[in-house]
Amino acid sequence: MAAHVDPAFATPGAGDYEDFFEDATRLDAAIAAAGLENVWLHRRGEAKNLATGEVKKPGAGWQPWGVQSSNSLNMAVITPGFHPLQVELDVDRYPHWNVFQQNAGRRLHLAGVGLEGAGFEMVDAIRDLVADGGKIVVKTVQSKKGIWFNEISGPDDAQRFVDDAIMDIAFHMLGAPRAFLVQQHVTMEYEYRLFVVDGQVVTGAGAIEEHTPIDATCRPFNNAVRKNRALHSPIEDRPDIVDELVYFGQHIADEIKAGPGVNLTRYVLDVAIGENGPLIVEFNSMLNSGLYASDPTAVARKVNSLRS
Ligand SMILES: Nc1ncnc2c1ncn2[C@@H]1O[C@H](COP(=O)(O)OP(=O)(O)OP(=O)(O)O)[C@@H](O)[C@H]1O
Ligand SMILES: [Mg+2]
Structure with a gap:
């Protein structure tokens, strides 16, 4: 299907180009796997069956399939019975999992900022990882809330980084132990x-x-x-x-x-x-x-x- 339709703005990099093809191919995939009669297109609280045109409100047990809600085609929904999401x-x-920590190929710590003795501080984590200076990557454990790449020149510089980072982070992350994944840059x-x-x-x-x-x-x-x-x-x-x-x-x-x-x-x-x-x-x-x-x-x- 996606091979036969085009996005509104048909130039790569025009914002919606990749999103369009991603949505189209996900919908294509849902239809190929589950059959038209099991795929419902979700829009403004209602779902329309692609085979019959029947319109319903999705209820318990309905599983969204793949497209991000901000994207152009809205949500394709598969009928009940799909594996729970x-x-x-x-x-x-994942930052807490052993399987990640042991296969990350880099030293890392879970740390927080402003913990007042109640956990491992980011500044100490950085000093432990790059004692004599070096590159670090700090990422929020909460998905997509921020990632920082920085060169630390030495132990004193670690505090400068933390002070700068504080300006960027959400208030609720202050005082939260293990809110950040502090990593060596590799x-x-x-x-x-x-x-x-x-x-x-x-x-x-x-x-x-x-x-x-x-x-x-x-x-x-x-x-x-x-x-x-x-x-x-x-x-x-x-x-x-x-x-x-x-x-x-x-x-x-x-x-x-x-x-x-x-x-x-x-x-x-x-x-x-x-x-x-x-x-x-x-x-x-x-x-x-x-x-x-x-x-x-x-x-x-x-x-x-x-x-x-
Ligand atoms: N420890 C590290 N050392 C070197 N590069 C790193 C490190 N961690 C992350 N990166 C680089 O930064 C990119 C983004 O990191 P990550 O995927 O963990 O964060 P993200 O928030 O999902 O960002 P994105 O949405 O861009 O993937 C990685 O794809 C990788 O290129
Ligand atoms: Mg990523």
Whole structure:
């Protein structure tokens, strides 16, 4: 479907271009996996069945499928029986998981600011990680509330960073222990996004901002990657690197499925190649993640197979 329709503004970078194709391919995927009669398009509190045109208010047990609510096509909704989505919210707790900490490829601490002795202070975390100076990355544990990249020149400079950061952070984060993930800055090359459903890595694609599922040339794992995400280095076809990252990601997914403490069925796992091999960049929930050139149909089919 997405191959035959166009966004209102048909130039890449015109704001809604990537969003349009992401929404269109997610809808396409939902239809392919669940059938038209099970897909409802959600708009202003009402859902319209794509096969019959019937209009209903979504009730308990309805599961939203994939598109971010701010996006252009609104929400495609699948009928009751789709696997529950609530567990996805747990993914925001990833900084606390052993499986993350042990596979992050960098030293890190959970810390807070203004704790008055009731927890590990950010300034001490920074001093521990880069005692003689160095680069750090500080991220809020709460999703999408801020990330800071900074060069610390020495122990005294750590306090300067914390004072500056305080100007940016929300008031409720002051005094909250473990509100921040304080990390060493390390090499992260060939960042790759993996979609995991029920313990299985089902599709993946390189972190290439301008790519959407329309750009996939190889499914379910697209081979296009870029060495440096931030600098937009040239796109390379690297099946060797993709194999290594998918293998690593599946190993992490196996550990999560088998291990105690983390009960997740659907999540997005971002990985990269570090100085000593693959590492975990971060986890996200599926509703919070761009698709790049992954295969949303692979995700939809797998989720649909979990229908109760
Ligand atoms: N410890 C680190 N060392 C080096 N680079 C890092 C580190 N942590 C994060 N980055 C870089 O910053 C990017 C954003 O980090 P992350 O994905 O954790 O945050 P985010 O809030 O989800 O941001 P985005 O939405 O841009 O992905 C990563 O994709 C990676 O390129
Ligand atoms: Mg990210």
